[in-house]
Amino acid sequence: DARVTQTPRHKVTEMGQEVTMRCQPILGHNTVFWYRQTMMQGLELLAYFRNRAPLDDSGMPKDRFSAEMPDATLATLKIQPSEPRDSAVYFCASGPGVAGGQDTQYFGPGTRLTVL
Amino acid sequence: AQKVTQAQTEISVVEKEDVTLDCVYETRDTTYYLFWYKQPPSGELVFLIRRNSFDEQNEISGRYSWNFQKSTSSFNFTITASQVVDSAVYFCALSKGNNFNKFYFGSGTKLNVKP
Numbered sequence: 643d644a645r646v647t648q649t650p651r652h653k654v655t656e657m658g659q660e661v662t663m664r665c666q667p668i669l670g671h672n673t674v675f676w677y678r679q680t681m682m683q684g685l686e687l688l689a690y691f692r693n694r695a696p697l698d699d700s701g702m703p704k705d706r707f708s709a710e711m712p713d714a715t716l717a718t719l720k721i722q723p724s725e726p727r728d729s730a731v732y733f734c735a736s737g738p739g740v741a742g743g744q745d746t747q748y749f750g751p752g753t754r755l756t757v758l
Numbered sequence: 759a760q761k762v763t764q765a766q767t768e769i770s771v772v773e774k775e776d777v778t779l780d781c782v783y784e785t786r787d788t789t790y791y792l793f794w795y796k797q798p799p800s801g802e803l804v805f806l807i808r809r810n811s812f813d814e815q816n817e818i819s820g821r822y823s824w825n826f827q828k829s830t831s832s833f834n835f836t837i838t839a840s841q842v843v844d845s846a847v848y849f850c851a852l853s854k855g856n857n858f859n860k861f862y863f864g865s866g867t868k869l870n871v872k873p
Contacts, residue, residue: 685863745859749803
């Protein structure tokens with residue numbers, strides 16, 4: 643049963659520290675998405691990759707957030723420096739890259755980030 | 759502009775009751791896709807169903823059924839004979855019929871099924 647994996651599952655850090663979250667998409671999937679979920683904002687799209695190339699990161703605070711795909715099996719989301727308002731659950735999702743908008747996204751278990 | 763509205767913030771039912779979760783969408787596109795996801799207390803979003811805008815047939819999968827009506831721009835989800843394990847937050851999402859694959863999520867409906 644192929645699944646998206648994310649590490650760490652939980653992270654508690656202090657304001658100003660760097661945080662790196664990792665995601666392993668389902669093997670063979672070529673689209674990867676990063677979302678942030680909070681009670682106030684719901685699910686927000688932060689970044690989107692296709693074939694490892696970033697297609698959209700307009701939802702991401704550019705000054706402190708960065709997203710990369712060093713290879714097809716790893717996506718990273720980094721926050722530097724972290725702030726308390728970054729506390730949220732961060733989800734990674736991957737899709738098979740079916741054309742025409744019908745690409746189903748499969749979500750990982752999320753990383754629950756708490757910034758003190 | 760694309761928009762998905764889930765007006766029911768929270769619903770509580772007693773086990774074995776039927777429950778319908780509403781989803782209303784807005785789009786000017788003629789080709790689009792609609793999705794439902796379940797987020798149980800464990801937190802992971804689980805894919806339930808995808809429908810395309812050209813297929814208005816209702817779909818049934820066990821106790822789950824979906825009613826897609828383009829005339830009212832709705833894609834409602836019904837759980838028959840609800841069970842405690844159905845307790846979760848349910849999200850409806852819309853994807854445009856292009857290659858961008860961006861999802862427009864509703865705000866979610868929290869379903870509480872009480873024994």
